[in-house]
Structures are given as structure tokens and as C-alpha cells.
Amino acid sequence: MDGHGRRLRRPTTPRWGAWLGWGAAVALPLGFLAVFFAWPVVSLVLQGFFTETPAGRELDLSGFVEVLSQERTWRIVGQTLAQALTGTLLSVLLGLPGAYVLYRCRFPGRTLVRGLVTVPFVLPSVVVGVAFRALFAPGGPLGWAHLEESFAGIVLALVFFNYAVVVRTVGGMWERLDPRAEQAARALGATPWRAFRTVTLPALGPAIASAAAVVFLFCATAFGVVLVLGGLRYGTIETEIWTRTTQFLDLRSAAVLSVLQLVVVGAALLVSSRARARRERALHLTSDRVSAHRLRLRAGADLVPALVTLVVVAGLLVLPMAGLVTRSLHAPDGSWGLDNYVALGTTGGRNALTVTVWEALGNSLRTASWAALIAVVVGGLVALVVSRRPRRAGLRRAVGVLDAAFMLPLGVSAVTVGFGFLITLDRPLGLDVDLRTSGALVPIAQAVVAIPLVVRTMLPVLRAIDPRLREAAATLGAAPGRVLRTVDGPLGARSLGLAIGFAFAVSLGEFGATSFLARPDTATLPVVIYRLIGRPGAENYGMALAASVVLAVLTATVMMVAERLRGDRPGGEF
Amino acid sequence: MEQARQTTGLVVRDAVVRYGATRRRPGSVAVDGVSLDVAAGEIVALLGPSGCGKSSLLRAVAGLEPLVGGTVAFDGADLAGVPVHRRGFGLLFQDGQLFPHRDVGRNVAYGLETQGVPRAERASRVADLLADVGLADYAGRSVATLSGGEKQRVALARALAPRPRLLLLDEPLSALDRRLRERLAVDVRDTLKATGTTAVFVTHDHDEAFTVADRVAVMDAGRLLQVDAPDVLLRAPAGPRVAEFLGLPPADVPDSPDAPASSGARTATVTTSSGHDVV
Numbered sequence: 001m002d003g004h005g006r007r008l009r010r011p012t013t014p015r016w017g018a019w020l021g022w023g024a025a026v027a028l029p030l031g032f033l034a035v036f037f038a039w040p041v042v043s044l045v046l047q048g049f050f051t052e053t054p055a056g057r058e059l060d061l062s063g064f065v066e067v068l069s070q071e072r073t074w075r076i077v078g079q080t081l082a083q084a085l086t087g088t089l090l091s092v093l094l095g096l097p098g099a100y101v102l103y104r105c106r107f108p109g110r111t112l113v114r115g116l117v118t119v120p121f122v123l124p125s126v127v128v129g130v131a132f133r134a135l136f137a138p139g140g141p142l143g144w145a146h147l148e149e150s151f152a153g154i155v156l157a158l159v160f161f162n163y164a165v166v167v168r169t170v171g172g173m174w175e176r177l178d179p180r181a182e183q184a185a186r187a188l189g190a191t192p193w194r195a196f197r198t199v200t201l202p203a204l205g206p207a208i209a210s211a212a213a214v215v216f217l218f219c220a221t222a223f224g225v226v227l228v229l230g231g232l233r234y235g236t237i238e239t240e241i242w243t244r245t246t247q248f249l250d251l252r253s254a255a256v257l258s259v260l261q262l263v264v265v266g267a268a269l270l271v272s273s274r275a276r277a278r279r280e281r282a283l284h285l286t287s288d289r290v291s292a293h294r295l296r297l298r299a300g301a302d303l304v305p306a307l308v309t310l311v312v313v314a315g316l317l318v319l320p321m322a323g324l325v326t327r328s329l330h331a332p333d334g335s336w337g338l339d340n341y342v343a344l345g346t347t348g349g350r351n352a353l354t355v356t357v358w359e360a361l362g363n364s365l366r367t368a369s370w371a372a373l374i375a376v377v378v379g380g381l382v383a384l385v386v387s388r389r390p391r392r393a394g395l396r397r398a399v400g401v402l403d404a405a406f407m408l409p410l411g412v413s414a415v416t417v418g419f420g421f422l423i424t425l426d427r428p429l430g431l432d433v434d435l436r437t438s439g440a441l442v443p444i445a446q447a448v449v450a451i452p453l454v455v456r457t458m459l460p461v462l463r464a465i466d467p468r469l470r471e472a473a474a475t476l477g478a479a480p481g482r483v484l485r486t487v488d489g490p491l492g493a494r495s496l497g498l499a500i501g502f503a504f505a506v507s508l509g510e511f512g513a514t515s516f517l518a519r520p521d522t523a524t525l526p527v528v529i530y531r532l533i534g535r536p537g538a539e540n541y542g543m544a545l546a547a548s549v550v551l552a553v554l555t556a557t558v559m560m561v562a563e564r565l566r567g568d569r570p571g572g573e574f
Numbered sequence: 575m576e577q578a579r580q581t582t583g584l585v586v587r588d589a590v591v592r593y594g595a596t597r598r599r600p601g602s603v604a605v606d607g608v609s610l611d612v613a614a615g616e617i618v619a620l621l622g623p624s625g626c627g628k629s630s631l632l633r634a635v636a637g638l639e640p641l642v643g644g645t646v647a648f649d650g651a652d653l654a655g656v657p658v659h660r661r662g663f664g665l666l667f668q669d670g671q672l673f674p675h676r677d678v679g680r681n682v683a684y685g686l687e688t689q690g691v692p693r694a695e696r697a698s699r700v701a702d703l704l705a706d707v708g709l710a711d712y713a714g715r716s717v718a719t720l721s722g723g724e725k726q727r728v729a730l731a732r733a734l735a736p737r738p739r740l741l742l743l744d745e746p747l748s749a750l751d752r753r754l755r756e757r758l759a760v761d762v763r764d765t766l767k768a769t770g771t772t773a774v775f776v777t778h779d780h781d782e783a784f785t786v787a788d789r790v791a792v793m794d795a796g797r798l799l800q801v802d803a804p805d806v807l808l809r810a811p812a813g814p815r816v817a818e819f820l821g822l823p824p825a826d827v828p829d830s831p832d833a834p835a836s837s838g839a840r841t842a843t844v845t846t847s848s849g850h851d852v853v
Contacts, residue, residue, distance in 0.1 A: 391640070468671045471638050474658035475665035476685035477736055482659075486684070490675040 018480055025385050026402065029378045037409055037448050040420025045262070047423070048255035067256040073240075077260065080236040083151070083226075084219035087158035091215050092208060094159065094312050095166025097305035103171030105295040105302065113313065115560055120317055121164040122502075122559045124509025126526045127548040129228025130533060131324040132157045134545065136229075141323050149231035157225050160316055162215040169211035170204055175292065177203055192301050213272030220264055221413050224511040224526070228533065237261045238413045238512070245419055246516075258416045269407060321552070328545035332538040340546035349539040353528055354520035357547045360528040364508055364551075367524060371446035371507035376500050378447065379454030382406050384488070386455070387462035403455075410452035414512030418445055422516055439522055445513035450503040457502055461495035462488065501562020505555045525551045582649055583772055584612040584635065584740055590643035591630045604630035606796035607644065612740070617766055617773045618801075619787035621780055623819065627796040628776045632742050635774065636665050648739060659688075664738030668745040670729035672717040678704070678728050679713030685736030703731040706765060723754045730762065734769060741766065741773040747782060759785040780820050792816050 051060040067073050102114050120128070134140055136147040147153035177200065185195040223238045230239065237257050244254040296302045331339035344357040355363070386403045390396050409417070421441050465488060473483045511526040518527050525547060532544035591605035604627040612618045620628040633639040635646055637658040646653045653661060664685075672681050679700050686696045704710055707727040712720075720728065726746055733741055746762070747755045763786045766773050775786050783790045784804040791801040800812040811817040 466671060468667055469673065471636075471658070472665065472667065472671040473673075473684065474638075475636055475661075475663060475738075475742075476732070477659050477662070477688040478684075479657075479659050479688075482688060487673065 021481070022385065025381045029382045029385075029406070030402075032374075032378050033405060033409075036421075036444050037412075037417065040424045041258075041412055041416055043424045044255050044416060044420040045259055046255075047251055048259055051252075063252045063256050064259075067253045073257070073260075076235055076237055076240045076257075079151075079234060080220055080238075080264070083154055083158065083222075083234075083236065084216050086155050087162065087219040088212050088216045090155065090159045091162045091166050092212050094308065094316075095163055095170060095211070096208070097308040098163065098167040098312060099171035099174055100305045101295070101302075101309045102167060103175040104292055105306075106292045107295040115563065117167055117313065117317065118164050118559065118563065119321075119556045120160050121162070122505040122509070122555050123161075123552055124511060124526050124555060125161075125222065125224030126228060126511050126529050127324075127509070127552050128157055128160060128320070129225040130529060130544055130548045131320040131552075132160070132225070132229055133533075134327045135320050135323045140327075141319065149229065149233055151234060154226055154229050154234055156316065157229055158219045158222060160320060161222075161225070162218055163312065163317065165215050165218070166208075166211045169214070170207045173207040174200075174204060210272060213268055217265065217268045217272065217410065220268060221261070223413065223415060224530070228530070237264070238415055241413065241415050241419070242512075242515075245415075251423075254419065258413070258419075261413055261416065265412060269404075269410075273404060273407070324545060324552070325549055328542070328549045330542070330545075332542050340542035341550075343539065343543045344546055344550070346543075348532060348535065348543055349537040352532060352535040352537075352540050353523070355523060355528070357525070357528055357543060357550075360523050360525050360547075361550065361554075363518075363522050364524040364526075367443045367446060367514075367522075368504050368507035370443035371450060371510075372500055372503040374443060374447035375450035375454050375503040375507070376496070379406070379451040379499065379503070380458060380496070382451070383455045383458035383462055384484075384492075387459060387465075389467075403459075406455050407452050409448050414445070414449050414510065415516070417448055418513030418516030421445060421513070439519070441517045442514055442522065442524070443507070445517055446507035446510045447503075449510055449513060450506045453502050453506055454499045457499045458492060458495045462492050465491050498562045501558050505558045505562070508551065508555050508558070582614045583616065584610070584774070585647045586610045586631075586635065586644070587647075588644035589631060589634055589641055589646065591627070591634050591639050592642045593630075603627075603796050605634065608793070608796075608798050609644075610791060610798065610801065612772060612774060614772055615770050616789065617763065617775060617787045619775045619777060619783035619790045620793055621777060621783040621790050621819070622793035623778060626793045628793050629744055631793070632665075632744050632774060632776050635740075636663055636742050637661050638665075662736075662739045664733035664736070664741040666726075666729050666733045666741065666743040666746045668748050670725040672720075672725060672728060672732070674717060676717070677713070678709070678715045678717060678720070681717060681728055682713075682732045682735050684732060689736055699735060700731075703735055704728075706734075706768070707731045708761070722750050723758060726750065726758065727761075730765065734765070734771065737769075739772065741771050743773060743775045745776055745778070748777070748779075755779075755782065756785075762786055792819060794819070 048063050049059060049061065050057045051063075098117065102110060102117065132153060133148070135142050136145070136150075136153055137143060138148075147156070181203070182195050182199050185199045186192070190198065220236070221238050222236055223242070226234065226236050227239045227242065230236075235243070237260060241254045241257045241261070244250045244257065295306060297306060328340055329336055329338070331337045333339075347353040347356055353360075382402065386399055386406075388399065390399065421444075425441060470483050470487055473487050474480075478486060508524075509526055510524075511530065514524055515527055515530065518524055523531070529544050529547050529551070532540045532547065587609050589605055589608045590603065592601040592603055594601040606627070608627075608631055610618070610631075620631065622628045630639060634641055637653065637656065641654070648661070648663075673684065676684070682700045682703055683696050686699060691699070700713060701710075704712055707730055709724060709727055709731070712724070712728070717725065717728065726749075730746070743762070747758050750758065759782050762775075766786075775783070777783050777786075780790075787804070789801060789803050790807055792799045792807070794815055799816050800807065802810075807816070807820065808822070811820060811822060817823075
């Protein structure tokens with residue numbers, strides 16, 4: 001269209017067209033975020049501040065006083081912080097050698113190990129909980145250590161999840177760090193250890209800080225895994241919100257806890273965004289060339305990290321996954337066989353479920369597809385807008401605010417979102433449709449959770465497009481729409497594959513919000529697994545194990561395929 | 575300076591470009607009231623040290639930077655408010671900026687596609703242009719396999735393909751090694767003259783400027799010091815600063831009050847800067 005228009009050489013720009021386009025690209029995601037995130041969460045939070053009286057709503061802070069004066073509340077807050085801090089520290093300490101071995105060294109099978117390390121991050125939290133429970137149970141491979149329902153057990157599971165975050169974030173930067181700085185230090189007489197400590201470590205600092213902040217966030221809001229592993233003695237603010245809502249029907253103190261959670265998460269997000277900004281600046285120090293050397297096991301500098309990584313990968317990552325598969329092949333009568341998998345076509349012992357596990361799988365695939373579609377459209381638009389650097393300082397700040405706003409769902413607990421949906425969306429915007437029974441809420445809630453990941457996956461790739469490439473296209477006569485289609489489109493498409501895979505995998509495993517919203521006949525696989533382990537009987541437990549294996553294989557496959565689509569480009573933060 | 579009222583070609587009057595300007599801060603001045611005429615079919619070189627504002631002026635002409643003051647007109651029509659893609663100007667970057675997801679032929683064809691040129695005509699024009707820049711068999715090659723010199727040749731062919739009214743070249747040869755640069759400078763002039771293209775060529779190398787251009791505009795600290803044909807410039811530089819930058823001995827130049835007294839200051843030419851070069 002515009003190609004022909006150019007020949008007319010219209011003297012003025014139809015500026016309103018550009019404004020309309022960008023306006024829509026901002027308005028659609030913002031509207032989505034407002035209706036399906038801000039409104040439910042704010043409504044829920046307000047429940048903690050107000051009480052309904054015959055005269056109307058009244059400000060009432062007694063809920064805070066009551067909740068904050070309970071010894072149980074502070075025990076839970078303490079446990080949340082202790083678990084998150086220990087989990088973060090351990091993930092970083094173990095992740096650094098892993099980043100070195102997997103990104104700075106070359107050895108046969110490296111790609112496979114990198115893929116293996118990534119799998120736990122996308123595994124559904126319920127599955128991880130079940131796997132570790134099977135590991136710690138009396139008679140399990142680690143039954144002798146008595147880690148069942150223990151602090152150490154939960155921390156190990158958190159590290160299992162977040163090891164990949166550290167390895168990938170730090171490794172991605174380490175891989176591109178110019179080795180000549182360290183060589184210069186060595187030439188000045190520094191020992192390898194001293195050169196690492198004084199040159200490499202400071203250069204990696206921003207990446208480490210950014211990874212640690214993200215890991216802390218994930219640990220502090222961990223839900224499914226803590227719910228399954230913690231039993232009655234251990235919990236997080238997140239599981240406590242769930243318990244108080246669903247078990248005690250105490251909405252008010254749950255709302256107060258949500259506020260408390262927001263404070264913790266807000267602080268972590270602030271640190272994380274600072275670290276991210278520093279890291280994006282530090283990226284200029286790196287080169288485009290990947291510099292890795294062959295793994296030299298004779299040298300201590302390579303041997304120690306290699307051993308640590310081997311122990312972590314084999315003991316912490318492979319063992320629980322292998323244990324889960326083995327136990328799932330253990331029939332309820334003690335013999336080996338596929339009985340548990342055959343039972344997936346039933347509704348469980350004493351009809352524990354309303355649907356069969358295979359039907360639940362169908363539900364999962366259907367809702368996750370819708371969720372991925374929504375997340376990629378909304379998140380893609382956000383990434384596109386945020387990747388621009390407008391000339392006007394005011395607009396630039398607005399873009400920064402948009403970026404931060406769409407990171408919030410990453411930190412706000414999925415439980416809060418799901419719970420908020422329940423109390424607000426019975427008559428959304430005064431319309432006479434009860435969204436809660438329509439079944440549309442589950443994919444929408446899953447999309448809310450997946451959007452930040454989509455944005456973080458696509459943004460670095462879009463930002464890496466040299467703005468002069470767009471300028472070159474414009475000087476060749478391409479109108480803004482055409483530039484978007486012929487430059488940003490093809491170059492961003494690679495990250496689109498990974499983003500779709502990520503969104504789909506995360507939606508498949510989403511448990512926090514889904515557990516609130518899914519009706520018994522539309523239960524998804526994670527919900528069904530949790531229900532099965534809560535019911536008595538070896539038969540139900542066996543089914544839970546088999547269903548976990550099915551879900552794990554499914555998400556891992558989706559992720560591996562998506563990872564292939566990404567190719568060998570840097571980018572993505574998780 | 576030449577101030578003739580031109581009706582064809584490029585006319586820049588009192589152009590001002592600032593960076594980092596907000597309502598409170600005026601920002602730094604990159605181009606400070608420059609006037610320049612380029613006649614149809616003429617090649618003008620913008621010569622100056624790094625940070626003198628020459629790239630900023632070029633980007634303002636292309637429509638990539640907004641003018642704070644002054645005007646840019648072409649063939650008598652004011653270009654204020656005309657967006658980049660409707661100006662019909664080509665731009666060649668220092669590092670080519672080839673599209674990595676398109677092969678050589680499809681890079682050259684890009685501008686023709688936006689014009690809606692039919693496929694067959696497009697293919698023959700791409701082949702002609704690639705032959706012109708000496709890369710006849712390269713259409714199917716991936717741009718990642720090209721050397722630096724080949725990339726710039728492809729970028730030149732790509733910029734010429736839509737037959738721009740004016741071609742802007744932003745230090746197109748600076749990233750190349752010396753021998754290649756000298757050879758390509760001759761090639762670029764031949765190609766521009768053969769296609770009758772009006773061009774502005776930004777460089778910090780006076781030899782390159784003299785090789786390529788009909789006239790050379792010497793720029794420093796956001797202002798134009800002198801615009802003349804190469805032989806006039808060498809014979810009668812307008813001041814010590816021009817002479818210094820052309821590498822002429824300062825003794826030939828009439829003294830001016832702000833001229834550095836000692837000859838030792840001659841080496842410090844490149845450090846003066848009042849704005850930012852974008853590239």
C-alpha cells in the first residue's frame with residue numbers, strides 16, 4: 001500500500017495513524033492487565049482494609065492488628081524469608097560452577113546437559129513436590145536422611161527448580177565475557193584464583209545479582225512444591241493464603257497476608273530491576289564472540305567446578321526425576337509394571353476424581369493452548385512497545401513504567417490472582433455474565449502468570465535489533481508498518497517460538513491460580529495430581545506418580561522443541 | 575560561502591540539531607546553524623574530526639534527527655514534516671546495516687519491493703546493480719559470508735536500487751583497511767557519477783574527501799568553516815583550523831586571533847568536540 005503511496009510524495013505525515021497503532025498496542029495489554037490482574041488483586045487487598053457494615057464500607061485496620069499479632073503469622077513470614085534466602089544462596093553457590101562448566105568449557109554432550117539442566121525450571125511445581133516426596137519417603141532412595149516435611153527438604157526442592165536460572169543467566173554472560181581481561185591480569189602476575197576473584201567475578205556481578213533477585217522471587221512465592229512437601233509444619237505466605245482461604249474460609253486474614261506478600265515481592269522486584277539495568281549496561285563490555293575452551297580435568301581450576309556440577313546434576317537434578325519414573329512403575333500391589341499408567345483411564349480409587357486423568361490431560365492441553373495464545377499476543381505487544389526508545393523523555397519514562405507493570409504478575413502470588421478472580425469476576429464490569437462458570441477464567445489466569453516470561457523472552461531479542469537497521473529500511477522507502485513487518489517481524493520471530501513454548505509449558509504446569517478456578521469437571525492435570533496425593537490409598541498415590549511423569553514428559557518435550565527454535569542466539573533471561 | 579538561490583538539489587539553511595534537550599535543559603548542540611547547497615548530480619563531502627556534527631547533519635537531512643532550527647529543502651520543496659520513508663533519500667551506514675535475515679539479492683531488492691516494482695524488473699535491476707559494484711554472482715549468498723568490503727558494496731547497491739533523489743553516505747569506508755578504502759573510494763565516485771546520483775559523503779579522511787567529491791565542506795564544532803572545490807581548498811584554506819585539518823603547514827595561513835600559537839597544537843585536532851557523533 002505504502003509502496004505506491006510513496007510515489008505521490010505527500011508533503012505531510014499522517015501522524016495520527018502511528019499514534020493510533022501504538023496507542024492500540026499499549027491499550028490492549030494495559031486493559032487486559034487492569035481487568036484481569038490489577039482489579040482482582042486490588043479488590044482482594046482492599047478486603048484487608050475495609051469491612052462491610054450496614055452503613056457501607058468502612059476503613060478497618062483491625063484485621064492487620066489481628067493477623068500481625070498472631071505468632072503463627074510471624075513464624076510463616078520467618079519461614080518464607082529463611083527458605084527463600086537459603087534457597088537463593090545455595091542456588092547461586094552451586095550455579096556458578098555450573099555456569100562455568102556449561103558455558104565456558106567445551107566437552108562432548110554439553111548441549112544435552114544444558115537441556116537437562118533447563119528441564120526442572122519448567123517442571124510443574126506439583127510434579128517436583130511429588131518427585132521429592134517420593135525421594136524422601138520411608139523406603140525411598142533418600143528415606144534414611146529423614147527429610148520428609150523438613151526445612152532442608154524444601155530448600156533442596158527450591159534449588160532443584162532455580163539452579164537453571166542461575167546457570168543460564170550467569171552462563172549467558174560469562175560465555176561472552178572477553179577473556180583478554182583475565183589474561184591481562186594473569187600476565188600481570190595474578191594466580192588463576194586471584195584473576196577470577198578480581199577480574200571475572202566483578203564483571204559477572206550484575207548477572208549474579210539479577211539471577212539472585214529472580215531466584216529469591218521464585219523461592220519467596222513458591223506454592224505447589226511447598227504445599228506438597230511442607231506438610232503441616234512448613235509453609236510460605238503463599239501456602240498460608242491458600243490454607244486460610246480454602247480451609248478456614250478466612251478471607252480477611254488471607255487478604256492481609258497478600259499485602260504482606262506484596263511488600264516482600266515489591267522489595268525483591270526493585271532490587272531485580274536495578275540489577276537488570278546494570279546488567280544491560282554491562283553487556284556492552286562483552287564481545288559477540290563466544291569464548292570457551294576444552295574442559296581440562298587435569299587442572300584444578302576445571303576439575304573442582306566439573307565435580308561440583310557432576311554431583312549437582314546427578315544427585316539433585318537427575319535423581320529425583322529418575323526416582324519419580326521408577327516409583328511410577330511400581331504397581332500398588334508391589335510388583336513392577338504399567339498398572340499405574342493403565343489406571344490413568346479411571347477416576348481413581350473410590351472415585352477420587354470427577355474426570356479421568358486422560359480427560360484432565362485434554363483439559364490441560366486445551367486451556368494451555370488458549371493461555372499461550374493470549375500470553376503471546378499480550379506479552380508480544382508489550383515487548384514490542386517496551387523495546388522502543390522514544391525520543392521524548394516523558395514517553396521514555398512511560399515505557400519504563402509499562403515494562404515494570406508487566407513484571408508485577410511474576411511476583412504477585414498466583415494464589416492471590418486466582419482468589420481475586422473469584423471475588424471480582426462474578427459480574428465483570430457490571431455485565432450479566434458470570435465468568436467464573438464459563439471456564440474462560442482458567443486460561444486467562446494462566447496467561448497472566450505467563451505474560452512476564454513471554455516479555456522477558458522476547459524483549460532482549462527485540463532490543464538487540466540495531467535501530468539503524470530500521471533506519472536503513474526507512475531510507476529505502478519502507479513505511480513504519482512495513483519496517484515492523486519486514487525487519488522486527490522476521491528477526492523477532494525466533495524468540496516467538498521460544499516464547500510460545502515457554503507460555504505453553506508454564507500454563508500446563510500452573511497450579512496456584514488454577515486450583516482456585518478449575519471446576520471438578522474441567523480440572524487440569526496439576527490439580528488432579530494434587531487431589532490424588534491428598535486421597536488415601538496406594539492406588540491413588542501410584543496414579544499421582546504416573547500422572548506426574550506424563551506431565552513432566554509433556555512440559556519437557558514442549559520446552560526442548562521451543563529451545564531448538566531459539567537457535568544459538570543470546571537473549572532470554574531465564 | 576555560496577548562498578545562491580537554488581531550485582534544484584538540496585538546500586540546507588541555518589540547520590540546528592541538539593541532543594538530550596528537555597524542557598528544562600537545552601541539551602548539547604551538535605549542528606550549530608549550518609547552511610549548505612548541493613546541486614543536482616553533484617557530490618559534496620562533509621569533512622571534519624570525530625564529534626564535529628557531520629553525521630548529525632546527515633541524519634537531519636535524512637529525517638532521522640529532528641531539526642531544532644532551520645530548514646532542509648529538496649528541489650524547492652520544504653521537507654519539514656516529511657517522514658524518512660517519503661523523502662526518497664538513500665542512506666549508507668558505516669557498517670552497512672545489511673538485513674541479516676535476507677540474502678544479498680533480497681537486501682538489494684528491499685527498496686524495490688517497497689516501491690512495488692514487478693518481480694521480473696526487480697530481478698534484472700538487482701543483477702545490474704550487483705554487476706555494477708563488482709559482485710555479479712553474489713545474489714544468493716548469505717550476508718554473513720561477506721567480507722567488510724563486500725558488505726559495503728552490497729550496501730551501496732541496496733541504497734542505489736530505488737534510484738534515490740539524493741544519496742547520503744555516512745563514513746561508508748571508515749571500517750575498512752587502508753588499501754581497500756583507497757580503491758573503493760574511486761569505485762564509489764565512478765558508480766555515483768555513472769548513475770548521476772546527487773550525494774553527500776561524510777568522512778574524516780581528507781584524501782578520501784578529495785578523491786570522491788566535487789566540492790568539500792569542512793566542518794568543526796557544529797559549524798561549516800569552508801565549502802570549496804578540492805584544489806581551491808588546498809590553495810586557499812579559509813583559516814588555520816581548516817589548514818590544520820587538511821594537514822597543511824600553518825605558516826601558509828594568515829593569522830587569526832583564535833589560532834593556536836605553537837605548531838605543537840597541530841596534533842590535537844581530533845579532540846575538539848562540542849556534540850556527539852551518533853555513529
